[in-house]
Amino acid sequence: xxxxxPFINPPLPYSYDFMEPxxxxxxxxxxxxxxxxxxxxxxxxxxxxxxxxQGFSLEQLVLYAPSMPDDLKTPIRNNAGGVYNHLxxxxxxxxxxxxxxxxxxxxxxxxxxxxxxxxxKQFTQAALSVFGSGYAWLxxxxxxxxxxxxxxxQDTPLSFQTLPLIxxxxxxxxYYLKHxxxxxxxxxxxxAVADWEQAGRRFAS
Ligand SMILES: [Fe+2]
Numbered sequence: 728x729x730x731x732x733p734f735i736n737p738p739l740p741y742s743y744d745f746m747e748p749x750x751x752x753x754x755x756x757x758x759x760x761x762x763x764x765x766x767x768x769x770x771x772x773x774x775x776x777x778x779x780x781q782g783f784s785l786e787q788l789v790l791y792a793p794s795m796p797d798d799l800k801t802p803i804r805n806n807a808g809g810v811y812n813h814l815x816x817x818x819x820x821x822x823x824x825x826x827x828x829x830x831x832x833x834x835x836x837x838x839x840x841x842x843x844x845x846x847x848k849q850f851t852q853a854a855l856s857v858f859g860s861g862y863a864w865l866x867x868x869x870x871x872x873x874x875x876x877x878x879x880x881q882d883t884p885l886s887f888q889t890l891p892l893i894x895x896x897x898x899x900x901x902y903y904l905k906h907x908x909x910x911x912x913x914x915x916x917x918x919a920v921a922d923w924e925q926a927g928r929r930f931a932s
Pocket of ligand 1: 758762813896898900901
């Protein structure tokens with residue numbers, strides 16, 4: 728599924744209200760059914776008009792976008808990135824009870840950052856530092872170590888040879904209905920629904 732064109736918007740693996748009270752149901756619905764759907768539709772339309780790239784995976788589209796013809800570079804970068812980033816965002820949320828990273832990933836976070844709390848503080852600062860729209864990420868570098876990165880708009884950290892483990896979408900569409908312009912409140916709430924088990928599986932993969 729979603730290996731290449733035509734891409735689909737997979738249904739969320741949980742109900743819209745599963746992240747309540749941290750992320751509201753209406754935001755989840757609009758974010759998934761409208762925002763992500765638009766990226767999927769736009770990407771498919773671009774690929775329909777450019778069949779040479781129909782066999783490319785999402786990752787390949789993101790990585791090869793800079794080498795594409797000038798009229799395709801930016802729209803592919805934005806729309807393939809928009810699909811990739813949102814699929815990762817929605818797949819690393821969980822609405823059960825708040826988690827902390829455990830296992831190999833948890834140990835490495837504590838080793839590199841001193842404590843989970845210190846990591847949370849740094850990640851929060853990164854998420855708040857994004858000017859305008861973008862994401863904050865925890866990624867695994869090629870040497871196996873971790874780093875926190877931010878990206879603007881729909882750029883992805885794949886372009887930096889890193890493996891994204893988890894991300895927070897800090898576009899206003901991700902939080903404005905509930906948190907208004909208070910991104911810090913949203914980031915705090917995001918930590919209550921971050922799926923560290925899934926991030927740990929990605930780290931071990
Ligand atoms: Fe988003």
